[in-house]
Amino acid sequence: MFLCAFENNAWQQPEIIPMGPLPTHPAAMALHYGQAIFEGMKATVNLEGTPMLFRPEQNAKRLNFSARRLGMPEFPETLFVEALKALVDLDRNWIPPQQGSALYLRPFMYADEAFIGMRAATKYKFIIMASPSNPIYSKRVRLYAETHYIRAAHGGTGAAKAAGNYAAAILPTEHAKSKGYDQVLWLDAQHFKSIQEVGTMNIFFKIKGQIITPNLDGAILAGITRMSVIELLRHKGYQVVERPISIDEVREASKEGTLEEAFGTGTAVGIAMIQDIGYKDKDIHVSDESPVGQMVLDTINGVRSGNLKDELNWMCRIES
Ligand SMILES: Cc1ncc(COP(=O)(O)O)c(C=O)c1O
Known part of the structure; x- marks a missing residue:
């Protein structure tokens, strides 16, 4: 997972570490006052096996919209996209190749300052987790x-x-x-x-x-x-x-x-x-x-798996 801490008013040196539990202080402010935001995205592979992200810059923007609304620090948008690319590059063998499946990515940020009292926290963690996923709803x-x-x-x-x-x-x-x-x-x-x-x-x-x-x-x-x-x-x-x-x-x-x-x-x-x-x-x-819904689903899945041309320039390829 990708991990970056915010303290002393700045984002610190980021790192990619094995996924696992993190020590949490019982007074971590996110647990009490709810300063916690997240994103959800998917990485897929094209026909040549190149990993791709779907419009990651949009998730970067929305994360920062959420951060502003909750009084949290913004995460640099370029670093957000670079972090995803680095993590997906490392985890590329975990991307399921079947159309409709993907490596699910969960970027999130929470207040981990140990403090009891209602104010904006001064310490946060920004993390990205990755795990393979199947399509969820196949039924109507x-x-x-x-x-x-x-x-x-x-x-x-x-x-x-x-x-x-x-x-x-x-x-x-x-x-x-x-x-x-x-x-x-x-x-x-x-x-x-x-x-x-x-x-x-x-x-x-x-x-x-x-x-x-x-x-x-x-x-x-x-x-x-x-x-x-x-x-x-x-x-x-x-x-x-x-x-x-x-x-x-x-x-x-x-x-x-x-x-x-x-x-x-x-x-x-x-x-x-x-x-x-x-x-x-x-x-x-x-x-x-649902013929229109089905066409939309087939198009999005087709673009994500590289079977259809990316006419609207949605995909961000991750070259090794
Ligand atoms: C409440 C809510 N609405 C809509 C969406 C769809 O958003 P997106 O298309 O960015 O996944 C999501 C999923 O993230 C959601 O949680």
């Missing part, structure tokens, strides 16, 4: 539109990839699973109407031929897959609109037969096709097939 997913709990409100930390956001989502996710759904579909915090995003995915709908995805309103995570899917669909000639979309609009479109498909997008899941959405004790049927 069922979402549960949550009308009691919220994920994020305006002015909160929803647009940051803060560990605390996920802690708050665990109980509602377990509830959704106990009701037979796979993931929570989050609605806006004020009226429980506008669709925000799914557990670890952004969401897209196709209604009357138009692709709609919720606009980044400050409470939604700006997914790098989301950004890439928008670029890809526009490149392919689809009309993509970023705007508020309510659960009522989706329900009406389903009733009228104009809801053509919906899919979630995220690094961990890739593209997850959505079958139904549970809302107020009834299921909104989405679709049994």
Whole structure:
């Protein structure tokens, strides 16, 4: 794993060391006050066996967006990308070659200063872990539109990839699973109407031929897959609109037969096709097939495995 400590107001000499436990002081501030942020990314290999990263500079930027929101020090973006390259180069034999699989990379930063008291910490660790992963969702997913709990409100930390956001989502996710759904579909915090995003995915709908995805309103995570899917669909000639979309609009479109498909997008899941959405004790049927979602999934997997041309310049090759 890659490790770099922040102390005396500066990032110290980084190192790559074998993955293993680190000593943690019980007063480490991240454990008490939650200064902890992370990223999720994947390394794949192309047909020649060259490792590649998917838009790592975007993760570097988003990590620093999260760091600023949580009052943490920014990590130099060039070093972030160089660290990933060095680690993936070293771990290249761990990258599974099958299309859809990858070496999952988890860059994260947390406050490890031992201090009891609510203020910004002065000591942090930035770490990158790597481990091989399979594609997660192969089946179509069922979402549960949550009308009691919220994920994020305006002015909160929803647009940051803060560990605390996920802690708050665990109980509602377990509830959704106990009701037979796979993931929570989050609605806006004020009226429980506008669709925000799914557990670890952004969401897209196709209604009357138009692709709609919720606009980044400050409470939604700006997914790098989301950004890439928008670029890809526009490149392919689809009309993509970023705007508020309510659960009522989706329900009406389903009733009228104009809801053509919906899919979630995220690094961990890739593209997850959505079958139904549970809302107020009834299921909104989405679709049994997702041709656009499937095309997007095949394109992203194809580019990541080098089977398709990287027309939009997403991939960052790691030459040895
Ligand atoms: C809450 C949330 N929304 C959306 C996403 C999708 O983001 P990305 O496409 O950058 O993986 C993720 C995954 O990181 C997430 O955790």
